[in-house]
Amino acid sequence: MSRHRIVLAAIDLIDAEGVTAVTMRRLGAALDVEAMSLYRYVNGREDLLEAVVDALVDTIEIPTVGHLQPVDGWQGFLQVLAHDVRRLAAEHPAAFPLIATRHPAAPWLRPPLRSLRVVEGFLEGLMARGFTDAQAVEAYRAFTSFLLGHLLLEAAMRGAEMSPVEEPLDEGDADLPNRDEELSLRDFPSVERLRDALTEDHADDEFEKALEHLLVRLDLEHAQ
Amino acid sequence: MSRHRIVLAAIDLIDAEGVTAVTMRRLGAALDVEAMSLYRYVNGREDLLEAVVDALVDTIEIPTVGHLQPVDGWQGFLQVLAHDVRRLAAEHPAAFPLIATRHPAAPWLRPPLRSLRVVEGFLEGLMARGFTDAQAVEAYRAFTSFLLGHLLLEAAMRGAEMSPVEEPLDEGDADLPNRDEELSLRDFPSVERLRDALTEDHADDEFEKALEHLLVRLDLEHAQ
DNA sequence: ACCTGAACACCGTTCAAGT
DNA sequence: ACCTGAACACCGTTCAAGT
Numbered sequence: 001m002s003r004h005r006i007v008l009a010a011i012d013l014i015d016a017e018g019v020t021a022v023t024m025r026r027l028g029a030a031l032d033v034e035a036m037s038l039y040r041y042v043n044g045r046e047d048l049l050e051a052v053v054d055a056l057v058d059t060i061e062i063p064t065v066g067h068l069q070p071v072d073g074w075q076g077f078l079q080v081l082a083h084d085v086r087r088l089a090a091e092h093p094a095a096f097p098l099i100a101t102r103h104p105a106a107p108w109l110r111p112p113l114r115s116l117r118v119v120e121g122f123l124e125g126l127m128a129r130g131f132t133d134a135q136a137v138e139a140y141r142a143f144t145s146f147l148l149g150h151l152l153l154e155a156a157m158r159g160a161e162m163s164p165v166e167e168p169l170d171e172g173d174a175d176l177p178n179r180d181e182e183l184s185l186r187d188f189p190s191v192e193r194l195r196d197a198l199t200e201d202h203a204d205d206e207f208e209k210a211l212e213h214l215l216v217r218l219d220l221e222h223a224q
Numbered sequence: 225m226s227r228h229r230i231v232l233a234a235i236d237l238i239d240a241e242g243v244t245a246v247t248m249r250r251l252g253a254a255l256d257v258e259a260m261s262l263y264r265y266v267n268g269r270e271d272l273l274e275a276v277v278d279a280l281v282d283t284i285e286i287p288t289v290g291h292l293q294p295v296d297g298w299q300g301f302l303q304v305l306a307h308d309v310r311r312l313a314a315e316h317p318a319a320f321p322l323i324a325t326r327h328p329a330a331p332w333l334r335p336p337l338r339s340l341r342v343v344e345g346f347l348e349g350l351m352a353r354g355f356t357d358a359q360a361v362e363a364y365r366a367f368t369s370f371l372l373g374h375l376l377l378e379a380a381m382r383g384a385e386m387s388p389v390e391e392p393l394d395e396g397d398a399d400l401p402n403r404d405e406e407l408s409l410r411d412f413p414s415v416e417r418l419r420d421a422l423t424e425d426h427a428d429d430e431f432e433k434a435l436e437h438l439l440v441r442l443d444l445e446h447a448q
Numbered sequence: 449a450c451c452t453g454a455a456c457a458c459c460g461t462t463c464a465a466g467t
Numbered sequence: 468a469c470c471t472g473a474a475c476a477c478c479g480t481t482c483a484a485g486t
Contacts, residue, residue, distance in 0.1 A: 001450080024479060036480080037451050045479065101321040103380050108415060108422035111380060119422075120412035127414065136414075137421045141430055149373025156327050156335060188344040190351065190360075191332060197361045198332035198343075206365055217437050225469080248460060260461080261470050269460065452485075459478060466471075 001033065003041040007051045014052065014095045022049070053099050056092055057114055060084055062121030074129035074222075075215050078139075081122070082147065082211050085112055089151040096155040100148055110144040112151065131222060139218050146214050154203050225257065227265040231275045238276065238319045246273070277323050280316060281338055284308055286345030298353035298446075299439050302363075305346070306371065306435050309336055313375040320379040324372055334368040336375065355446060363442050370438050378427050 009030050013022050024045060028035040042048045063080040089096045099112045113119055119140065126136040185192045233254050237246050248269060252259040266272045287304040313320045323336045337343055343364065350360040409416045
């Protein structure tokens with residue numbers, strides 16, 4: 001038994017059944033131990049969830065010269081990093097709200113880049129590629145907001161909550177409106193007319209396009 | 225007693241002590257009633273939280289000609305709407321994570337604009353100001369991602385969780401690093417050097433700048 | 449050193465019973 | 468029609484006791 005094993009089991013439980021399934025008792029059972037044993041390694045449930053967030057954020061890799069062409073510059077650096085954070089969100093959609101909403105340990109850590117290692121790598125990566133201090137800090141702010149908005153929305157749409165795993169699936173496809181929803185839709189003609197367009201999943205395009213645009217925006221401030 | 229009264233009391237409780245303080249028993253006590261009485265008006269705790277989210281989103285006002293100069297156009301429409309959603313986040317920082325992370329009832333509702341009324345108003349507002357169907361839908365996607373990223377980050381930084389209201393405030397200012405944090409900061413020289421810049425609160429500027437830039441981006445797609 | 453049984457306070461929820 | 472007492476299953480957490 002170890003703190004690390006407990007955290008890994010908690011992540012598995014979150015991935016499989018959502019955050020609400022992580023109780024000390026169920027987690028103990030998953031590790032073939034009583035709930036009280038966990039308190040040797042973890043300062044209660046809140047501390048455990050904090051450790052889960054830290055472990056997940058620790059899987060973010062800061063792009064190195066190995067991942068990049070020299071010609072890519074800071075744009076390539078941010079592109080690769082953005083996609084790695086998106087990978088994290090895609091691998092753990094049910095855990096991402098935790099990463100997004102637990103309030104950071106220090107005011108200079110902004111979700112989802114909420115570890116000193118990652119922030120340090122971010123700032124150094126940009127400054128090594130020509131950013132001033134102020135530009136790097138501004139880029140950090142803009143980059144975290146961008147990631148949070150897009151990735152949390154993707155996770156939420158994916159039904160990340162997953163709390164009611166045992167939702168009593170009534171007849172019919174859940175994405176098809178039942179009679180009640182159809183009735184209310186009728187009062188909102190634009191939504192009704194654009195329903196299909198609104199329902200289409202453009203997560204990939206959206207992410208790429210918004211990232212592209214963020215880079216343009218940062219370039220304007222970088223050049224001046 | 226009424227469903228509405230219960231929802232209002234729940235919002236007060238969230239604002240004062242965070243979402244975790246909203247238990248059926250405590251909410252009942254706040255209304256001078258036993259917890260079981262609430263089940264007459266609410267289908268359990270999850271349904272209650274859903275109603276809280278709906279009530280808060282319902283306070284979003286779709287800008288009308290009364291709020292706007294005719295010269296403002298769609299940019300003014302989105303500016304006013306963005307600030308009204310930001311007002312909501314500022315008034316209920318502890319509730320905003322709920323708005324942000326609870327998964328929407330329909331796939332065409334994206335947080336934080338997660339009501340048919342608001343989406344209808346959004347789409348009609350843009351189309352009345354010259355957007356095509358496709359442009360309005362794309363704007364909806366980009367606008368919601370923008371709002372979510374910026375407002376959730378603001379709420380999180382404000383210590384929105386607030387779960388441990390009874391945190392055992394040890395000596396010293398919580399924003400000043402204690403000895404442990406100082407020690408670990410030493411291993412991250414760029415963060416240490418830029419600590420003050422990273423800690424500064426630029427939420428207003430950030431929001432305005434990112435909004436401005438979003439409008440520029442939408443203008444490019446609108447014009448073409 | 450590590451795990452557990454028993455206990456406590458609190459929780460969501462149901463339902464028969466009160467008024 | 469509306470509220471409640473009692474009950475059940477489950478929860479986080481503590482601590483003395485086991486091995």
